[in-house]
Amino acid sequence: MFYQLHGSGFNQPRTDLPYGKIGIVFLPIAAKEGIHMEMPAPSASVLSRKDQIVSRLKAVLPDAAVISDVMETRAYECDGLTAYRCPPMCAVLPANTQEVAAVLKICHELDVPVVPRGSGTSLAGGALPTADSVILGVARMNDVIETNYADRYIRVQTGRTNLSVTGAVETDGFFYAPDPSSQLACAIAGNIAMNSGGAHCLKYGVTTNNLLGVTMVTMDGQIIEIGGAHLDAGGLDLLGVICGSEGQLGVVTEATLRILHKPEGARPVLMGYDSSEVAGQVVTDIIKAGVLPVAIEFMDRPCIEATENFAKAGYPMCEALLIVEVEGSDAEIDAQLALIMEIARKHNPVELREAKDADEAGRIWLGRKSAFGAMGQINDYMCLDGTIPVSSLPYVLKRISEMSKEFGLDVGNVFHAGDGNMHPLILFDANKPGDLELCEEFGAEILKLCVEVGGCLTGEHGVGIEKRDLMNVQFDPADLEAQMAVKDVFDPKWLLNAAKVFPLDCSAPRRAA
Amino acid sequence: MTPKTEQELAEVIAGSNGPLRIVGGGTRPIGQSDGDALGTSQMRGITLHEPGALTLVAKAGTPVAEIEAALAKENQRLAFEPMDHRALLGTTGEPTIGGVVAANVSGPRRIAVGACRDFMLGVRFVDGSGNVIKNGGRVMKNVTGYDLVKLMTGSYGTLGVLTEVSLKVLPGVAQETTLALDGLDDATAVAAMSAALSSPYEVTGVAHDPVAGKTLFRLEGFADSVAYRAAELTRLLAKFGQLVELDRPRQWQAVRDVVAFAGQPGDVWRLSVKPSDAAALVAKMDAKAVLYDWGGGLVWALTDGGDLRARLGDFQGHATLIRGTGDFPVFQPEHAPLAAISAGLRAKFDPRNILNRGLMQ
Ligand SMILES: Cc1cc2nc3c(=O)[nH]c(=O)nc-3n(C[C@H](O)[C@H](O)[C@H](O)COP(=O)(O)OP(=O)(O)OC[C@H]3O[C@@H](n4cnc5c(N)ncnc54)[C@H](O)[C@@H]3O)c2cc1C
Numbered sequence: 001m002f003y004q005l006h007g008s009g010f011n012q013p014r015t016d017l018p019y020g021k022i023g024i025v026f027l028p029i030a031a032k033e034g035i036h037m038e039m040p041a042p043s044a045s046v047l048s049r050k051d052q053i054v055s056r057l058k059a060v061l062p063d064a065a066v067i068s069d070v071m072e073t074r075a076y077e078c079d080g081l082t083a084y085r086c087p088p089m090c091a092v093l094p095a096n097t098q099e100v101a102a103v104l105k106i107c108h109e110l111d112v113p114v115v116p117r118g119s120g121t122s123l124a125g126g127a128l129p130t131a132d133s134v135i136l137g138v139a140r141m142n143d144v145i146e147t148n149y150a151d152r153y154i155r156v157q158t159g160r161t162n163l164s165v166t167g168a169v170e171t172d173g174f175f176y177a178p179d180p181s182s183q184l185a186c187a188i189a190g191n192i193a194m195n196s197g198g199a200h201c202l203k204y205g206v207t208t209n210n211l212l213g214v215t216m217v218t219m220d221g222q223i224i225e226i227g228g229a230h231l232d233a234g235g236l237d238l239l240g241v242i243c244g245s246e247g248q249l250g251v252v253t254e255a256t257l258r259i260l261h262k263p264e265g266a267r268p269v270l271m272g273y274d275s276s277e278v279a280g281q282v283v284t285d286i287i288k289a290g291v292l293p294v295a296i297e298f299m300d301r302p303c304i305e306a307t308e309n310f311a312k313a314g315y316p317m318c319e320a321l322l323i324v325e326v327e328g329s330d331a332e333i334d335a336q337l338a339l340i341m342e343i344a345r346k347h348n349p350v351e352l353r354e355a356k357d358a359d360e361a362g363r364i365w366l367g368r369k370s371a372f373g374a375m376g377q378i379n380d381y382m383c384l385d386g387t388i389p390v391s392s393l394p395y396v397l398k399r400i401s402e403m404s405k406e407f408g409l410d411v412g413n414v415f416h417a418g419d420g421n422m423h424p425l426i427l428f429d430a431n432k433p434g435d436l437e438l439c440e441e442f443g444a445e446i447l448k449l450c451v452e453v454g455g456c457l458t459g460e461h462g463v464g465i466e467k468r469d470l471m472n473v474q475f476d477p478a479d480l481e482a483q484m485a486v487k488d489v490f491d492p493k494w495l496l497n498a499a500k501v502f503p504l505d506c507s508a509p510r511r512a513a
Numbered sequence: 514m515t516p517k518t519e520q521e522l523a524e525v526i527a528g529s530n531g532p533l534r535i536v537g538g539g540t541r542p543i544g545q546s547d548g549d550a551l552g553t554s555q556m557r558g559i560t561l562h563e564p565g566a567l568t569l570v571a572k573a574g575t576p577v578a579e580i581e582a583a584l585a586k587e588n589q590r591l592a593f594e595p596m597d598h599r600a601l602l603g604t605t606g607e608p609t610i611g612g613v614v615a616a617n618v619s620g621p622r623r624i625a626v627g628a629c630r631d632f633m634l635g636v637r638f639v640d641g642s643g644n645v646i647k648n649g650g651r652v653m654k655n656v657t658g659y660d661l662v663k664l665m666t667g668s669y670g671t672l673g674v675l676t677e678v679s680l681k682v683l684p685g686v687a688q689e690t691t692l693a694l695d696g697l698d699d700a701t702a703v704a705a706m707s708a709a710l711s712s713p714y715e716v717t718g719v720a721h722d723p724v725a726g727k728t729l730f731r732l733e734g735f736a737d738s739v740a741y742r743a744a745e746l747t748r749l750l751a752k753f754g755q756l757v758e759l760d761r762p763r764q765w766q767a768v769r770d771v772v773a774f775a776g777q778p779g780d781v782w783r784l785s786v787k788p789s790d791a792a793a794l795v796a797k798m799d800a801k802a803v804l805y806d807w808g809g810g811l812v813w814a815l816t817d818g819g820d821l822r823a824r825l826g827d828f829q830g831h832a833t834l835i836r837g838t839g840d841f842p843v844f845q846p847e848h849a850p851l852a853a854i855s856a857g858l859r860a861k862f863d864p865r866n867i868l869n870r871g872l873m874q
Pocket of ligand 1 (some may be wrong): 045127184191246251497
């Protein structure tokens with residue numbers, strides 16, 4: 001066995017790797033203020049009652065847990081989508097479910113908007129405050145409540161970071177499967193709200209497939225328990241609709257998560273091809289052959305070049321590079337890779353390299369892990385997150401490169417090829433007037449293309465404010481109406497994170513009510 | 514009424530005062546609701562199967578058998594292994610994919626790969642007002658808007674009538690091997706099953722049949738891999754006894770369909786519980802027979818009637834009366850705040866309360 005799992009994927013930052021700067025290296029858009037995003041006008045009534053609201057909150061929380069100083073609230077002015085900023089009216093950091101309930105009761109009574117927040121790594125602006133809102137951060141709630149190996153679950157407070165969930169069980173040989181590349185920083189709270197994925201979800205599924213239960217506080221302050229150590233719902237699958245609801249249905253304070261025993265080992269193989277079409281075909285052929293790798297990652301030439309300059313992983317210069325990783329015992333890995341290599345060879349690779357040892361495996365993943373950082377070295381960039389049917393890969397890549405010429409902005413593609421979740425990186429210059437706007441326009445066109453070929457606007461980052469105004473491209477009014485009806489039931493006053501997900505004109509009648 | 518298109522269905526619902534009883538293949542009459550039958554069997558056919566993308570889209574009335582046959586041609590399958598209820602419930606007819614989804618029907622492999630709901634990528638449905646609604650899509654990763662796909666899966670037609678579903682499918686396997694332990698008591702069997710599920714050997718079925726005295730473990734995959742894992746599992750479980758290979762045809766189909774209870778008089782309950790609670794709960798059931806699946810997380814109980822929930826008292830999980838009648842709800846009553854949310858959702862999706870009225874309450 002070459003190396004211990006789970007340290008393989010680019011989505012697998014490990015504490016023993018020089019990988020600690022993730023949140024810094026990966027800033028998706030150069031910090032810049034003043035970009036316009038339409039948000040509802042803050043409520044003058046709420047703003048005028050700030051002192052009263054703060055004193056009510058201080059009555060139920062320790063003083064230090066209520067942040068209302070204008071300078072201090074700036075710490076919460078944005079999430080990972082740093083182009084958009086707006087300090088909240090105040091921020092609260094409760095320590096447990098009861099305190100969350102007390103806060104929400106007050107906000108509900110006083111009609112104050114609330115924006116839940118985990119670690120603030122959302123790339124969609126999901127945790128962006130409005131000026132009249134209370135940021136409800138769960139970061140202080142990071143305890144492990146229960147670990148149960150016989151029944152294979154862990155129960156945690158949701159402020160706990162994704163990686164430290166695995167951290168709590170890995171010495172016993174277990175892990176929590178969903179592995180967003182932000183896992184060092186992002187919280188289970190945000191993972192649940194965004195239904196986050198990772199490089200290994202081809203095999204293990206995304207958050208919703210690994211979530212067994214939650215404790216949630218609804219906007220009126222009611223504490224509800226959904227699911228638990230058992231599987232599936234006895235009635236309507238409320239857990240299923242809460243996961244991925246972007247903080248709009250309630251504040252999730254505790255979660256029961258499925259844990260699994262680590263596989264015995266894993267090994268990647270690297271393949272280079274002269275065309276993206278051929279690489280796309282290889283992906284399809286592997287999937288059709290009946291092997292199910294844990295990860296199939298794809299990079300195109302611009303990304304390969306950038307990462308080579310940056311990380312010197314020894315990648316071949318070619319049009320398309322694939323990293324395919326399989327798991328199991330040594331012999332099982334050998335057998336699976338033999339089959340995969342045979343398929344790869346049929347398509348005339350310019351390079352085919354199986355990791356011979358842990359060192360080589362590390363180098364194969366190195367470039368992929370550094371891709372975002374490398375692109376960030378050469379330029380500002382915007383990271384998209386659409387999903388397409390795998391079969392449309394060659395067509396979509398061709399269209400993106402044509403559009404890149406039309407817009408005059410370069411694009412690098414790096415993504416989870418096995419499940420069609422693309423992350424085109426559009427390069428732009430944040431200091432050049434109009435470039436970000438051009439970039440956003442280009443991004444919107446790419447996402448529309450994803451929908452056009454049968455895919456969707458976002459595969460794992462969520463809608464937030466970023467894709468809010470594109471929702472009409474994917475959904476008809478009746479589709480959005482049905483989704484908003486769900487929010488009506490959970491949050492009739494539309495106080496929770498209400499300016500997100502739905503185009504403002506769609507949600508306006510409800511927000512005004 | 515058996516409309517032929519989604520549009521026709523929408524018109525029927527919009528024009529009806531109900532109540533309507535939604536019928537797929539009619540093979541899973543779980544719970545009671547009255548009203549005119551509204552069937553989906555005429556809306557059928559696979560609309561898309563992309564083997565290289567592991568996706569399949571089909572109209573709701575498509576027979577499961579048709580889907581399984583199409584998948585088998587490409588060496589693929591519905592990995593969640595949907596149960597066929599016909600033997601257990603004594604029904605005839607053709608199970609439809611819409612029925613599978615509406616009842617979130619899964620089988621033994623659920624413990625390893627997930628339930629029907631985990632394989633659902635998208636839905637189209639008509640709500641109780643006659644609106645045509647879509648959610649999700651046909652790609653494997655999709656977080657665009659709320660996940661109504663999950664909400665619809667397992668909603669038993671009470672929120673809307675499914676017209677089309679898209680599913681993730683998985684490759685078939687080269688080999689399946691079943692290993693068995695003999696003569697374990699229930700609690701020890703659950704411990705053995707837990708040990709197997711907590712190992713890295715990827716068992717895809719773990720069931721315990723106290724009547725036959727057998728605890729079953731299934732391994733699937735390429736032949737060499739199965740052989741390797743069988744040996745490792747045998748070593749791991751040695752403290753529970755000697756694992757022996759069992760060569761009974763259709764072994765897992767029997768577990769999936771609970772055929773042991775077919776034709777036997779009595780009520781049939783299905784319970785989802787915390788696995789390590791299972792044996793103690795069974796001891797309170799006063800059941801004629803039980804079958805453990807999902808490593809103890811799923812318990813099937815055959816009883817002489819009466820309210821099983823009353824005998825169990827408070828427990829983590831839920832119990833559904835799959836066959837039989839009584840003076841108690843078929844579905845597990847929800848705690849008050851959840852019941853209010855569920856009722857609120859029904860009122861939004863079916864404001865006139867005409868779809869499978871009262872079924873899940
Ligand atoms: C470098 C980088 C890499 C990333 N890679 C991935 C990736 O591989 N895969 C992926 O899926 N995502 C990725 N992301 C996006 C992001 O990390 C995820 O969306 C993550 O789940 C957000 O978690 P968070 O705790 O930071 O949430 P936040 O950003 O704080 O909030 C996200 C959303 O959750 C809501 N929320 C927060 N807490 C609660 C709560 N307690 N109850 C209810 N709602 C709540 C917020 O209102 C908001 O809408 C990446 C981000 C960065 C910066």
